[in-house]
Amino acid sequence: MQDNILAASTTSIAEAVRAERNTLGLELPYAALSMLGAISDDRVFYRVAQNGLTLTGYDDLPIDVSDEAEILFKTEAFRSAVIRSATLTRKISVDGRLNDVTVTVAQTREGLGEISARISLIALLVGLGFFVLAVSLSAFATGRTLRPLDVLANAVSRRGPSDLRPVKAEAPTEIVPLVTALNRFIERLETSLTRSEDFIAEAAHRVRTPLATVRAQAEIALRRVERPENKTALRQMIRAVDESSRSAGQLLDHAMVTFRADHMEFDTVDLSALVADTVERLAPLGDLKDISLRLGTMPSNAMLKCDPILIQNALRNIIDNAIKYSPGDSDIDIALTADDAHYTITVRDEGIGFSDMKTSELARRFSRGPNVGEIVGSGLGLTICKEVAIAHGGTLEMKDNPGRGGCVSLVLPH
Amino acid sequence: MRITGLAALIWCALSLPGWSFEIEEVKRFGMDNADVQLKVLSTADLSVFEPYIIAFQLKNQRIAVDYTVASSTEVMKAIFDEQIQFDLVISSAMDLQTKLANDGFLSDHNSEATRRLPPWARWRDQVIAFTQEPAVIVLSKKAFAGLPIPESRSELIALLREHPERFKGRVGTYDIRTSGLGYLFATQDSRNSESFWPLMEVFGRLDVQLYCCSGAMIDDLISGRLSIAYNVLGSYAERRVAAADNIAIVTPADVTSVMLRTAVIPKNANEPVLAGQFIDFLIDGDLGPETGIGLPRIGISQKTSDAAIRPIRLGPELLVFLDRLRRQNFLANWAGSVEQAIGQ
Ligand SMILES: Nc1ncnc2c1ncn2[C@@H]1O[C@H](COP(=O)(O)OP(=O)(O)OP(=O)(O)O)[C@@H](O)[C@H]1O
Ligand SMILES: [Mg+2]
Numbered sequence: 001m002q003d004n005i006l007a008a009s010t011t012s013i014a015e016a017v018r019a020e021r022n023t024l025g026l027e028l029p030y031a032a033l034s035m036l037g038a039i040s041d042d043r044v045f046y047r048v049a050q051n052g053l054t055l056t057g058y059d060d061l062p063i064d065v066s067d068e069a070e071i072l073f074k075t076e077a078f079r080s081a082v083i084r085s086a087t088l089t090r091k092i093s094v095d096g097r098l099n100d101v102t103v104t105v106a107q108t109r110e111g112l113g114e115i116s117a118r119i120s121l122i123a124l125l126v127g128l129g130f131f132v133l134a135v136s137l138s139a140f141a142t143g144r145t146l147r148p149l150d151v152l153a154n155a156v157s158r159r160g161p162s163d164l165r166p167v168k169a170e171a172p173t174e175i176v177p178l179v180t181a182l183n184r185f186i187e188r189l190e191t192s193l194t195r196s197e198d199f200i201a202e203a204a205h206r207v208r209t210p211l212a213t214v215r216a217q218a219e220i221a222l223r224r225v226e227r228p229e230n231k232t233a234l235r236q237m238i239r240a241v242d243e244s245s246r247s248a249g250q251l252l253d254h255a256m257v258t259f260r261a262d263h264m265e266f267d268t269v270d271l272s273a274l275v276a277d278t279v280e281r282l283a284p285l286g287d288l289k290d291i292s293l294r295l296g297t298m299p300s301n302a303m304l305k306c307d308p309i310l311i312q313n314a315l316r317n318i319i320d321n322a323i324k325y326s327p328g329d330s331d332i333d334i335a336l337t338a339d340d341a342h343y344t345i346t347v348r349d350e351g352i353g354f355s356d357m358k359t360s361e362l363a364r365r366f367s368r369g370p371n372v373g374e375i376v377g378s379g380l381g382l383t384i385c386k387e388v389a390i391a392h393g394g395t396l397e398m399k400d401n402p403g404r405g406g407c408v409s410l411v412l413p414h
Numbered sequence: 415m416r417i418t419g420l421a422a423l424i425w426c427a428l429s430l431p432g433w434s435f436e437i438e439e440v441k442r443f444g445m446d447n448a449d450v451q452l453k454v455l456s457t458a459d460l461s462v463f464e465p466y467i468i469a470f471q472l473k474n475q476r477i478a479v480d481y482t483v484a485s486s487t488e489v490m491k492a493i494f495d496e497q498i499q500f501d502l503v504i505s506s507a508m509d510l511q512t513k514l515a516n517d518g519f520l521s522d523h524n525s526e527a528t529r530r531l532p533p534w535a536r537w538r539d540q541v542i543a544f545t546q547e548p549a550v551i552v553l554s555k556k557a558f559a560g561l562p563i564p565e566s567r568s569e570l571i572a573l574l575r576e577h578p579e580r581f582k583g584r585v586g587t588y589d590i591r592t593s594g595l596g597y598l599f600a601t602q603d604s605r606n607s608e609s610f611w612p613l614m615e616v617f618g619r620l621d622v623q624l625y626c627c628s629g630a631m632i633d634d635l636i637s638g639r640l641s642i643a644y645n646v647l648g649s650y651a652e653r654r655v656a657a658a659d660n661i662a663i664v665t666p667a668d669v670t671s672v673m674l675r676t677a678v679i680p681k682n683a684n685e686p687v688l689a690g691q692f693i694d695f696l697i698d699g700d701l702g703p704e705t706g707i708g709l710p711r712i713g714i715s716q717k718t719s720d721a722a723i724r725p726i727r728l729g730p731e732l733l734v735f736l737d738r739l740r741r742q743n744f745l746a747n748w749a750g751s752v753e754q755a756i757g758q
Contacts, residue, residue: 025739025743026739026740027739027740027743028734028737028739028740029734030605030731030734031731032734033729033730033731033733033734034729034730034731034734036730037727037729037730037731038729041537041538041729043515043516043517043518043538043730044516044730044733045516055739056737056738056739056740057737057738079517079518080518081518
């Protein structure tokens, strides 16, 4: 966790360094430090150096040189504390001369065990979701095929995650609605950042809906533009938006799950009804790939004391995976069984299966299998499922079917 | 441009060996033969803080309090650069207090009272907030006769653009190059409000008057020298509005920053325990019945139904605008906006 955020912070600073007439300029992004403040009350140090000489920040912070585009992590002593640092080196040319710009961001690690306020973590995650969007926008724009999009993407990405002013880039008429949609997204995000403390779930919703609008606008623009390179750029943008929206959504869901798991509130619910209901809701997603979701026989009166929102969330992720990692025109079987001690929800698909992947690894945060190819995802689905299982004293099991396809079970004690 | 308002210096039995930071007021409370003395360095005006000290002394008869007032930049000079010994530092510049904590100048204070504070009201058990005070716009009702009272920055901009002759030379705000609180408010404004830079442009065209502190701005408003004071401490204005019925306080409806006044204990304090007790006392803010108005205390919840109220958060993000380059840029932009009258 700390490394991810140190890396995001370092990257956002490195991206903000610009060549200015005959020197280097930097507008330190607010988010570069606020994201670190969100994970703990630890002290933060940074240093930006140009060819080894401090441009700004803490003079005495040790600098390392990293290979370009690779982030170097280190644990060391600094000012009588232990710090974790991330360093990134970028080459920037000023007046035709290449400069090594080294950005180091460090944080002490006293309070990391207990993240004091979960709440701020959530705000952070929303911010990171946006950061992902910004970074992927700039990544796709580096092709420089479509200049206005390039400008737009730069305008968004330069400023980092929580600088939520509207985008004011010049845009050709085809993409004006896209810019508008993007701005509305930013606006909503800002509101949810200030309010997410009360409504985490609502925040998730607030982020997803406008992102969907951004995507729809990109699709419309795709139909309007003529030149093939513009079409490619927009397609890449749509994919970027898909990934961001998935990441933002999953990050928020994950935050919500962690939050609820900390404050477990149990209800007694009928598990059969819950499973049937979830399957019914996901049926349309299956239909898109001609996949039918088949519900097996279910025990009557399967009452369980649980947090139904969490169970539903886990099951949705399991079925979502089954659909994503299966070929079109196949079947998925969902069953609920009961024994003396447990209820087991099993989802079997006819897809690629887990073959020889280490299934325990897959439930780690952000971990995705080698089998994913072009399929969009954030690597948080199984993490969520596992945390839900643990919160209920249960387990999550992944294996392959005897024939083909994967089989995932959520085992819950009653 | 004009810098106004330096309070009279009240010198007491206090020697100041080799201090090079600038002091505004000093006062000693309590007997010369007191058992212990608490040395407080603070940005809060004596008139505002006196009730707290008196009430604290009522409960702790055997102590003396040396209260020194300085601007937040001078406070930083004293503690950060010169490491002059004080037991307690109270400041409205949350960013500078945060820097002291981040750079390792402070010791912890964790007590029953601080644990009762909501988590956003302290950082690292070192920067401890005990008030929340909004930045407001204060207006002279007389100067606005016949005009609507503006409720947001954009309304204020529109009004100033329409009536330049009426407001020329009669708008005041902090000189953010010298006032730490002014800089904190301005930088937060620039993050939260699209209207901030346009407003500074308009101020510049109207030959804005620059001040060191809220108290001086309010004085000039009451005396009629100013018509508008921007980013004044609401807590100071409230105290004065009762006595002066010719001023109005506007809490901008677009965004209002809320500053948390914080107390910190330097590592080299002689009386850290007593300093901690004083902090606990400030948190509870129990001034007793007859000691006048206190500053607005930290409520249980920072949440508010009003999305326009933006409490400034404690945390390392406050270091961003203290960054050398960022500060240099910000001040250059700001000076470019407000100083356009010069050289015309
Ligand atoms: N039913 C399945 N069949 C084959 N592989 C699967 C299946 N479910 C999960 N996986 C593998 O496990 C990995 C982790 O799944 P997980 O749901 O955590 O992430 P994801 O689907 O990639 O992203 P997202 O968070 O968007 O759901 C996937 O990337 C995939 O490689
Ligand atoms: Mg998944």
